[in-house]
Amino acid sequence: MQVPSSATSSLNRESADAPQSDSSSIIEWLMTETRDERFIDNIFIDMCDRLNQVGIPVSRGTLHFRILHPQWLGARILWQRGMKEADIQTFGFGIEDSDRYRNSPVNELHSGAKMVRQRLEPAASAxxxxxxxxxxLRTEGHTDYIAWPLEHTLGKHHIITFGSDRPGGFSDEDVAALANLLPAFALVSEIRLKNRLARTLLETYVGPHASEQILAGATTRGSGVTVGAAILICDLRDFTGISDMWPRDDVIELLNGYFDAMAEPIERHGGEILKFMGDGLLAIFPLSSTHACGDLLAAIREAQTAMAALNEENVQKGHQPLGYGIGVHVGDVMYGNIGSRSRLDFTVIGPTVNIASRLESLTKEIKRPVLLSQAFVEMAGCQTKLENLGSHMLRGLSEPIGVFAF
Incomplete structure (x- = not known):
């Protein structure tokens, strides 16, 4: 059958006007116009919208990243048609032992598959x-699913997936266009992921406030600022004897339980743990918050409750309850980089820290687990709620200071 010339012209015009499965404009956008966007989930959402604009019928997309985090093995970023913000879900260690993971296309890719493609319409998915x-995916109305490894440098493999809800799913041209995106998107995503990993690692090891200072450029020895802060120093009692007598794994479990009991309330109430020192910790509550002193007291109260619960568990296991000492003071501290030319510690130093440390040591002598300086108590406005233990001489000071028990 011969098509009339007028019909041919009409068909050519319709073909020219129809969106094409061409991702070249999106590749250019990824490489030249995303440099000011910090978060990969925002870039991913924008990319999925742009894919639809050029005629590639993406109804769903996911990114699966392995991350360096003390609590999470990985994270999944999910976009579906109509979403303005991505759904971000984290996965804990051990997920790879679950049936859900074993029976999944993600497992296929982690096991070495170069691509997973599955049409989801009944006639094509028997x-x-x-x-x-x-x-x-079928229940949600998707008709096609495709997934690839997302190749980062040094052999790091993550995963990107796309789903379609168009009858018949993706065309061969769609699949080719999506595949062409992968190198550019891998580069863009790796930059963002490494930035996020750097931030996560710094937050894990030095805390959120110190990490912000370091990322902002405070990396020169001696750089720092003077800040007002309430200082908390905590130490575990008789740890040397415990570590000598207990098996290694039991000691580690004990320390982790103790630090959870102490650290989680501190962080929950706005404090920042600057360092763990063997069986002790140093935390600050910056006075930039008007509630800093009250927050510190609330954190101690919750930590005491958590330690009581932990000690009940220890007694049930046949262990002695754990003792601890906490010293608290308030004042100006130097907050910044201290160390050698090549190895720095972002911490606080100054007389305020020294007094908090001396108060913690004093808890051993007068057998009270929590001691607070008069200066802190007056700033917190809680003199009438605490026991006044009078004045005490502290090592290194020429004058005694007022001490209160919590």
Whole structure:
């Protein structure tokens, strides 16, 4: 059958006007216009929207990243059509032992597959692997699913997936266009992921406030600022004897339980733990918060409750309850970099820290677990609620200071 020339012209015009499966404009956007966007989830959402604009029918997309975090093995970023913000979900260590993970296309890719493609319409999916994800995608109305490894440098493999809800799913041209995006998106995502990992690692080891200072450029020895802060120093009692007598794994478990009991309330109430010192810790509550002293007291109260619960568990296991000492003072401290030319510690120093440390040592002598300086108590406005223990001489000071018990 011959098509009239007028019909041919009409078909050509319709073909020219129709969106094409061409990702070149998106590649250019990724490489030249995303430099000011800090977060990869925002870039991913924008990319999925742009894919639809050029005629590639993406109804769902996910990114699966392995991350360096003390609590999480990885994270998944999910976008679906109509979402203005991505859904971000973290996964704990041990997820790879679950049936959900074993029976998934993600496991196939982690096991070495170069691509996973599954059409989801009934006529095309009779022999599909019985993955729960595929059933969920069908229920949501998706007709096609495709996933690739996302190759970062030094052999790091993450995962990117796309779903379609168009009848028939992705065309061969769509798949080719999506595949062409991968090198550019891998580069863009690696930069953001490494920035996030650097931030996470710094937050893990030096705390959120110190990490912000370091990332902002406070990396020169001696750089720092003077800040007003309430200082808390805590130490575990008789740890040397425990570490000598207990098996290594039991000692580690004990320390982790103790630090959880102490650290979580501190962080929950706005304090920052600057360092763990063997069996002790140093934390600050900056006075830039008008509630800093009250927050510190609330953190101690919760920590005492948590330690009581931990000691009940220890007694049930046949162990002695753990003792501890806490010293608290308030004043100006130097907050910044101290150390050698090549190895620095971001911490606080000054007389305020020394007095908090001496108060912690004093808890051993007068057998009270929490001691606070009069200066702190007056700033907190809680003199009438605490026991006044009078004045005490502290090592290194020429005058006694007022001491209160919590």
């Amino acid at each position: 022999n599909a692997p019985p993955y729960p994800l595929y059933d969920e």
